[in-house]
Amino acid sequence: MRVTLRVGVAVALSGVTALLFTADHSYWAMAAAVLVLYQGFDWSRTVQRGAERMVGTLLGLGLAAAILAWQPQGWWLVAVVAVLQFAIEMFVVRNYTIAVIFITPLALTIAAGGRPVADLGHFLVTRGLDTVIGCVIALLVYWVALRRHGPAPLNAALARTVAATRRTDVHLQAGAVGSAPARAARRDLQLSALALLETYQAAIGGSAVQRAEAERLWPTVATTEQDAYRTLAACWVREHPENS
Structure with missing residues (x-):
């Protein structure tokens, strides 16, 4: 838009x-x-x-x-x-x-x-x-x-990804990663992780203030992204134990 x-x-x-x-x-x-x-x-x-x-x-x-x-x-x-x-x-x-x-x-x-x-x-x-x-x-x-307007704030993208990780982790801990709510949570987590990276890249290519903020938050962005994909990978392993 x-x-x-x-x-x-x-x-x-x-x-x-x-x-x-x-x-x-x-x-x-x-x-x-x-x-x-x-x-x-x-x-x-x-x-x-x-x-x-x-x-x-x-x-x-x-x-x-x-x-x-x-x-x-x-x-x-x-x-x-x-x-x-x-x-x-x-x-x-x-x-x-x-x-x-x-x-x-x-x-x-x-x-x-x-x-x-x-x-x-x-x-x-x-x-x-x-x-x-x-x-x-x-x-x-x-x-x-x-x-x-600027690129979407990194802090908001980080918060959405962390929240999506926690929602998915609830299903993972319960061992119900194949249910409809769990699959919806996994989908939202993957989309949030992708959006987080896009937001970071947009900030890096933005104004000087946005670049400085993105560089400061990069360790948090990287850690949050890793946690998200580790959670998604754990869900896949739990759903397909025969392939792990």
Whole structure:
């Protein structure tokens, strides 16, 4: 829900802002905002993704200018699109910045549709400006959301995991780990342990205060997580003694 809200607000603001500066392709700014935020990364990785998007786009505009000035037609156009797509697939996982260098000319080549661009300079500047607008607004929206809400508190996640461990341990001590309430408790414990790790990782990637708090609580987080999985393992052994 948080990711959805961030993306929605960033898209709306990016579109409105881009209309004030580049009325003809404001959807480029909206797309850039989505690409920065939609994966739900923590703050540090979101900043990295936004920077990679901006740098890659600005560098890719030079390649796009050469291709659009050339105006490839027919099979040459097919070959250019194929080569650009191949380069994107080769680098998109390894280095996003390099991938965006090829994504930018591919998008502009397809947008031009093999037709001459009336004002190539304006076309390229618009793409660069819209990308910067979308990325910057996406980062601002994330920063404001992080300061207002932030990642779920580690203390609350720790308390939920400890409580789930104790509820599961009651069934374990009673030797009734296969009953419906015991299975529900084991499920809740596993989900709580997973959520605890996600909360810790989000805090590590958050603000300086959140990182400091996460580092301080790391020994408690590790111990709580170990207790949770040991309890789950003991339940499994009790339920399947023939495999232990």
